[in-house]
Amino acid sequence: MNGFLELVVDKFVFRFATDRYYHPEGVWALPEGDGRVRIGLSDFAQQSGGDVAFAEVKPVGTALAFGDEVASVETMKTDIAVPAPVSGTVVEVNPALETAPEVINEDPYGEGWLAVIEAADWETDRARLLDAQAYLERVREVAEEGMRKR
Amino acid sequence: MSEKVVVIPCSGIGKTFGTVSREAAYAVVEDLRPDRTQLVALSLLVLGDEEARAAVAGHPTITIDGCRLACATKMVQESGLPVARSFTVLDAFRKHRDLKPEGISALNPEGQQLACALAKEIAEAIDALQEEA
Numbered sequence: 001m002n003g004f005l006e007l008v009v010d011k012f013v014f015r016f017a018t019d020r021y022y023h024p025e026g027v028w029a030l031p032e033g034d035g036r037v038r039i040g041l042s043d044f045a046q047q048s049g050g051d052v053a054f055a056e057v058k059p060v061g062t063a064l065a066f067g068d069e070v071a072s073v074e075t076m077k078t079d080i081a082v083p084a085p086v087s088g089t090v091v092e093v094n095p096a097l098e099t100a101p102e103v104i105n106e107d108p109y110g111e112g113w114l115a116v117i118e119a120a121d122w123e124t125d126r127a128r129l130l131d132a133q134a135y136l137e138r139v140r141e142v143a144e145e146g147m148r149k150r
Numbered sequence: 151m152s153e154k155v156v157v158i159p160c161s162g163i164g165k166t167f168g169t170v171s172r173e174a175a176y177a178v179v180e181d182l183r184p185d186r187t188q189l190v191a192l193s194l195l196v197l198g199d200e201e202a203r204a205a206v207a208g209h210p211t212i213t214i215d216g217c218r219l220a221c222a223t224k225m226v227q228e229s230g231l232p233v234a235r236s237f238t239v240l241d242a243f244r245k246h247r248d249l250k251p252e253g254i255s256a257l258n259p260e261g262q263q264l265a266c267a268l269a270k271e272i273a274e275a276i277d278a279l280q281e282e283a
Contacts, residue, residue, distance in 0.1 A: 050217070051167075051217045051218050051240050053240060053243050053244055053247075054244070054247065074247075076166065076167055076217065076239070076240060076243060076251070077166075102218060102240075105218065
């Protein structure tokens, strides 16, 4: 990981890993250089959702289009349908999620990854994603709007 | 049967899990094991209230936390006092996925059932602690 950007909103601090791309719905995509893309929830998504109780990822072999639901994450507050930030086929699922889904909260950009997808057309999908700075600005709008409504 | 067990739920004000935590504590202390438990307010302990500190120092203590921040457990420990057992609403929900709690001032029926299930688990832990003593 190269580093992080940080956004402070009220008492909350949100981090954004700068080495990856982001789906606007809070899913990161990290190309691994071999046509495979690792994905997971952003820090903002995991903090907004709260403590993860269950995480279920589509099984290995599942074919996905961009935006298809790749995982469902159930927290004490809400249910999150996680959209795929890349089209392709699921080739790996994080085994830790079965017994310790709280790893998503504890280390969203590391051990809390959700799946690895063999990308079908990474260059096309990448153009639809945001870099860390653009995603931070998106989160800033959402978080500040949320604060105004409180 | 031996000494009383102290039960300390988290504060969790404005949080559904905090409400479940407190409801479970009330169910244990008022209904399931009324003669063998004592409820202590976390805020008194944090303030250094001598009576609260003495209760925790002199009896096995069970904490109930709503979420992974584990405020009740951490604050008891940071007060230099021991925690015999700790429970979380999150873990209880993982065992009872059909009982998703909602509401804050008043829990939905599922939340009430979750609090009851957690209370039963805590009551069993109290029995075990008192047998060990």
